[in-house]
Amino acid sequence: MTRAAVRRVLAPSESIHAAKEAYIGYTVRAEGRLDPDALATAFDAVTRAYPHLSARVEFTGEGAVLTESEDPAARPEIRFADGDPSRPLSGLDLDQSRALSALNVVRDGDEAGVCLAIQHSVADAHHATAILAELWSCYTDVVEGVPLDPVRHPYPRSLEDLLAERGIHASGPAIPVAPPPAPAPSTRPDPVVRHVVQHRLTAAETTALRELGHREKVTVNGLVSGAVLLAEAEIRDMPLTDLVYRYSVNLRDRLTPPVGATEGTNVLGGVGFQVPSGMAPDAVVIGRAIGTQLRAGLSDGSVQRSILDMFSRPAAAKPWDPKLALAVVSIMNWGVAPPMRTPDGLRLTNLHSASRMRETIALGGYVLSTSGGRIGIDLGWPEGDPSLPRRVECLRERLARLTRER
Template identity: 85%
Template sequence: MTRTAFRRALAPSESIHAAKEAYIGYTVRAAGRLDPEALTTAFEAVCRAYPHLSARVESTGEGAVLTESGARPEIRFADGDPDRPLAGLDLDQSRSLSALNIVRDGDEASACLAIQHSVADAHHATAILEALWSAYTDVVEGVPLDLGRHPYPRSLEDLLAERGIHASAPAVPVAPPPAAPPSSRPDPVVRHVVQLRLTEAETTALVNLGHREKVTINGLVSGAVLLAEAEIRDMPLTDLVHRYSVNLRSRLTPPVGATEGTNVLGGVGFKVTDDLPPDAVAIGRAIGAQLRAGLADGSVQRSILDMFSRPAAAKPWDPKLALAVVSIMNWGVAPPLRTPDGLRLTNLHSASRMRETTALGGYVLTSFGGRVGIDLGWPEGDPSLPQRVDCLRDRLARLTRDL
């Protein structure tokens, strides 16, 4: 019997990333001996276990389609600057939706797993990252690989419908835009990031402050970022729109596994009100209160559905507000990553490449090895970046100093 090739249309929550040809890089920094042959074997095994990594996006008259590909995802080893983890990588979603780029400088290296955003959000991708380094360790140690084979992940729309969650209003049918000819597409914008990483002591101080004030790390960092952005942009704090996503996997019944869905997220917009003091703790507490209320009434779970069914109501995502938006994505605490003797993974940070007409900056919050990291993802050469880093460092120091 001949196996039927996989093929399905991308849902709206996925196709918005295909339209930008958006690849996100999940980059670990490595110190020690890295075996190219063993890493190639491990990556190929992971791609067989998770077939969407080897799939491609096809543009049709009906929209973007996820389908199988005859091409193998690229794995590339080169000497260079590990701070540029996407350098030299040829990313093409019509051929493959993932790649692995190793940039070495002596015993230091960056290993960047790049995945097209339409098939994986950060929580999905970090689970694959965990599988990759576990497989690499097994190969080096001579342990047979048995990763099984996982099904293609499902869209947020399907997962929510299966659980009886629907948009607040009927969706408005919108014909998919025709695919732009290659000559009219914007050039890819690459963001190798600058990361502001707290020490273990500073991270502990931030955790202790959060426990004492009953504010999450995400809330405290978000408050500090908003204060820094108001200062940098010379805008009233109340004019900024804080945009962030929420991992819904554990908040659905039944819960969704890390790689069962593509982008299993809710989208939230927050604005500082006039009655809030310009204080990171107070802002963080208000962000948490709004989120809890939105999860309780289901509006966060429905947010992406509502964005497509009632676009005018999704104000925090309105492109006209782009210059006032402060985007902070929270990758959470990275899972433990196994390594063989002689190799240490010392950090995790983001990178990205996407086609954009207007290239704006944003933040990614991570926690790796007991230390909080804040990635500043701005287009290369942005003149505001050094001042932005200094301003945010100062705001975070005010939170962690003498605690």
Template identity: 50%
Template sequence: MTTPEITRPLAPSEAMFAGNQLYVGYSVRTSGELDLTALATAYEAVCRTYPVLAARLDTTADGEAVLVTSDIRPTLGVGTGPLDRPLSGVDLDQAHALSGLSVTYDGTEASVTLATHHSVADAYHSFGVLTALWDRYIDTVEGVSATLRRHPYPKSVEQLLAERGIDQLAPAPADPRTAPADAPAAPNSPATEPITFAMARHRLTAAETTALADLGHRERLTINGLLSAALLLAEAEIRRVSLAELIYVYPVNLRTRLTPQIGLTEGTNVLGFAHFQPTTPSADPLTLAREISAGLRAGLAEGLIQRSTLALSDPQAMAQAAAAMSAGAVVMTNWGPVPALRAPAELRLTDFRGTFHAKVAADLPDASLYGGCYLVSTFDGRLSIEIPSTDADPEAGHARIDALRDRLNHLLSRA
């Protein structure tokens, strides 16, 4: 065993997820014969291939979060319970490992959930790892020998931007509602209490997903734009506010928007952030979708979205962002299509879900976390929208999903 070494300090885009030890779970539903020995072997191989998965976080005497190497491999966990909460009871600790793999059984079905710490992997990075995991699983089941290339530790988006000559901070517009003085007070106790979430969900049928895409093609709008419009209209209804009072924030994958392009696992959180605030009271979803899409194009053309992450190193910008979030910003992260995953003939992959695992301070109610963060993904031709449903207010997530379903059905009636 080698002596652990500090690989590098976390950049601001990474350290922001260390305080609450945020892991994101990518959960594949299965039906049929699951070979646990082969799955454990595959996970071990993937952790060797991507050593960041077995690394851990530490804190220096100066309070700086750092990435530390580790020779200890995370192991597969197996249990029983509700499949809509697959990380419940799982022990995830960034001081031990930055990933986890768990299997939760419920009768003849199971959820196989890869959890990655958000400091070292976003969804696109994690999809690359998930694909490698299932590829290695089927190779192991079928007795195929595969040589896997060891990948270096991923770089932060700040480093990737600097390597491409992008190092100027994007100026943030002043907003009196998001002054630093309005930022919420920090909890008095450290984040030590584990919390997992059940996810409220609306899953479109394959026909509805196709119809939504066809509507977008006809109107020259993206599915993301249409979903965003429906989401804002639903949130305005739920909160009983006007559209103009909402602030919409969503991450944008920068991998294909930078030159040279960046591979899935070359970076940690290779994301920019788009912001949109409706300026008109229009309740027409197509009009709203066009405004959102136009804002995205403009932000990318001006380089504002590409440079937006650099604002995370500015304390004043961070205070403004925290205040905006506490004021009720709407957040959606669209993971896009889940990559096609390989499985042996005796095992069917029937569904895909997202989830969160975090640690919170004892004096911070869980209702204040992730309550407005929607996850969007498409698996097997069916689009899915999920939102955490917290124990403090279990009906809130379902109410939001119901409102969003109504708005999407209205859109589909125009398809």
């Protein structure tokens, strides 16, 4: 019996990323001997195990549609080039009408930036880093002579389907959302590529931040968020209370039953926060307030419903109001990266982000992650942004002051 090809209309939480042709790069820095043939073999195995990586997006009268490739031999691109490993998307031709993933390896001697780029419609960071860990596990097996026998995974499901299955629906009656039209080539904005600058804490600084959070009963996410908000108010020369802070929440372990890392595409909630008037301009105080609001939102279900409500009740989703764009401070929290196996002679030293998407207004944002026991904060601003050096220095000082003064 011939297996029917997968074809489904993307849900609103997915199609917004198709409209922007948004690819996120999940990049590890590798040091040592990297075998190109073994990596190509591993990537081929992973794309067979996760067929959505080889799928494509097309626009029809139904809107953005996820379509399985008609050619079973078609595989996403893997590319090797010499260059600057800190620019992991350099030279990569990304096209969602061909494939929803690619692997780009930028080498400089024994150092390389290995970037798994995935179209955001089909994977968030928690999904993608799980695949990244499997890629390195397969690579290690190939190098060590262990046969690969990848298990084919089903296509991931949308947030909307996963929530509905668990009895979670939007707060009010849904407003019909017209499917996004196919982007007209003549009107599409040019792609904006963000090769990030990362401020990475040392192991000692990471430990100090965690210990501070434990003492003050504030999460690391809260502490970093407080420091970022204070830095952004300084850089933008704006009152702290005018900033609109938005951040992502991984819902997988907050749903019953929980959702596996690659079972869903974007299994996220979105939270908006504003520092209230009269609150002390202190990262611990701000971080504690962020945590209190988050716990309340998870308790009453508003965080779980947040993306549904964003589409069904746009007026209720003020942090995403385009008119507030210049006041928005955004952080995507990737959490703790899963362990990644490597063979003898190769070491993975870091994880960071990159992105490429078509945007009319190109703003900056942050990505928070932890790998190798160290916290990394990516500053993803468009190429050549003149504020970036000062922004990095201001954030560094705010974080240093946070642990130094307590």
